[in-house]
Amino acid sequence: MAFTFFFRDRHTIEHLANHLIEDFSGKSSIKVWDAGCAMGPEPYTFALIMAEKMGYFGFKKVKIVATDIDESGNFEQIVKDAIYPYSDLSRMPEGILEKYFTKIDGDRYELDHNIKSKLEYHWHDLLTLDPIQAGFDAIICKNVLLHFKPEERVEVIKMFHKVLNPGGYFVSEQTQALPPECAGMFEKMVSDANLFKKL
Numbered sequence: 001m002a003f004t005f006f007f008r009d010r011h012t013i014e015h016l017a018n019h020l021i022e023d024f025s026g027k028s029s030i031k032v033w034d035a036g037c038a039m040g041p042e043p044y045t046f047a048l049i050m051a052e053k054m055g056y057f058g059f060k061k062v063k064i065v066a067t068d069i070d071e072s073g074n075f076e077q078i079v080k081d082a083i084y085p086y087s088d089l090s091r092m093p094e095g096i097l098e099k100y101f102t103k104i105d106g107d108r109y110e111l112d113h114n115i116k117s118k119l120e121y122h123w124h125d126l127l128t129l130d131p132i133q134a135g136f137d138a139i140i141c142k143n144v145l146l147h148f149k150p151e152e153r154v155e156v157i158k159m160f161h162k163v164l165n166p167g168g169y170f171v172s173e174q175t176q177a178l179p180p181e182c183a184g185m186f187e188k189m190v191s192d193a194n195l196f197k198k199l
Contacts, residue, residue, distance in 0.1 A: 036144035067124035
C-alpha cells in the first residue's frame with residue numbers, strides 16, 4: 001500500500017521513540033524494521049523523530065531497515081533519493097521542513113543526508129515468513145496486516161516476535177487488535193496506540 005505522508009499517526013511513533021530511548025539508549029545501536037514502508041515517509045518520520053529526541057550524536061546509533069513488497073518496482077529509488085513533493089510534507093511539525101529538507105525545484109524537497117544514511121531499503125514479502133534480518137529492537141508494521149487473512153496475521157506476528165530482541169517493541173495499526181493466538185507474546189504499553197513490548 002503506497003499511500004502515506006510524513007508524520008502520519010505521529011503520536012504512535014512518538015510513543016515508540018520514547019520507549020526505545022528509555023530502554024535502549026545505552027546500547028551501541030538501535031535497530032528497527034519498518035515492514036511495509038511504501039515510498040519512505042513512515043520510516044523517515046520515525047528517523048526524524050528519533051533525530052530530534054536523541055540529538056546529533058545519539059542518533060548516530062540508529063539503523064532502520066525498511067521493506068515492502070513493491071509491485072511497482074519504484075520504491076527503492078524513491079526511498080534512496082528521498083525527494084518528496086510538498087503535499088507529502090505539509091503535515092509536519094513546525095520547523096522540521098526547514099531543518100531537515102532542502103527545496104530542489106518547484107514543490108519538491110530532498111531529505112537531509114544524515115537522515116537518509118540511517119535507512120536501508122529491501123524488497124521483501126512478509127508472507128514468505130522469512131524475516132529480512134534478526135536482532136531488532138523494534139518493528140513497525142502499520143497499514144499492512146489489515147490486508148492479510150487472520151491466520152496470515154498470526155504467523156507474521158509470530159515471525160516478528162522471533163526476530164525481536166528481548167524487550168523489543170512491535171507497533172501495529174490502530175484498527176488491528178493483537179490476535180488471541182499472540183496475546184501471551186506481547187504486553188500493550190500505552191492505552192492510545194498499538195504499541196506492544198515483547199514478553
